[in-house]
Amino acid sequence: MLGLTNKNEKALETMLFTIDQINPILSSTVGFTIGAHILDDCDKDTYGLEQAVAFVKGSISNIDDTDYKCLDGTVPDVRNKVISGVVGASSSVTSIQVANLLRLFRIPQVSFFSSSPELSNKQRFEYFTRTIPSDHHQVMAIVQMIRFLKWTYISILYEESTYGIKIHQLLAKVKIVEGFSLTRAVEMEKNFLFNSASVKRNVGGFE
Structure with missing residues (x-):
């Protein structure tokens, strides 16, 4: 989830290059590859949250399935695309909005530019981390x-x-x-x- 400025475009290209480099190794060793779904938040926190709500709907399998039972008592077989994690956003305001949503679905989030001290609160943002100092x-x-x-x-x-x-x-x-x-x-x-x-x-x- 990026606001596609020049610095974010460089970060995006770096991530895609890294994925291209490691996928052949993953394919030959563990039998699967990873991909990325790129979204532009247009540097607006409200729009970024709207996009997060839209794509997180396809990741409800990250929720503990044992909380849900069929009428016969069995656990339902939920077949949805699983979101393993979110990279972004660059803006701290957007990251805070998105992190509040993702924590409900236990989806980890890594930001490369969000530096707000507020995001250091692990009680509120236990699934958020970053690669930049506060x-x-x-x-x-x-x-x-x-x-x-x-x-x-x-x-x-x-x-x-x-x-x-x-x-x-x-x-x-x-x-x-x-x-x-x-x-x-x-x-x-x-x-x-x-x-x-x-x-x-x-x-x-x-x-």
């Missing part, structure tokens, strides 16, 4: 740089998104302990074209 670690790296350079006043530009807002909030909390001041914080529109001319035009530059 935003908390990114903030601590920024703080270490500020400390190393002995800055006492900083200004920040952050994107108008869950990612940007969370980073700003975490920095605002850490500054009290670390002793530096946020003299200015400017929220930029998502997908803002970032260059010196556009910054000066929209925020007047930083003095």
Whole structure:
């Protein structure tokens, strides 16, 4: 489940290449191969959730079949395409929405870009994991740089998104302990074209 930006297209191509490389080995050793069903969430959490609901309907066999009995007491033979796992989404907001759904069906989810600290809560997201550090670690790296350079006043530009807002909030909390001041914080529109001319035009530059 991807929002097909340039970075996500690269991740998609990498995954498909990996599948092509390992399938001959799986076929000759264990007698089966794996595949992928690619969906574009269009970078919208609500649309991503709609798509997740649609394809998860074909994976009800992931539910414990012993909970369901036929009239004669036998366990029904459910023949559906089984979804072994979900890779994505890239956006933390979409991953949170999808993870809340997938946990009901015990479907594991792996994200390669979702970095929200909220997703570290294993009581809520026990079937979710990721291959990227939490935003908390990114903030601590920024703080270490500020400390190393002995800055006492900083200004920040952050994107108008869950990612940007969370980073700003975490920095605002850490500054009290670390002793530096946020003299200015400017929220930029998502997908803002970032260059010196556009910054000066929209925020007047930083003095």
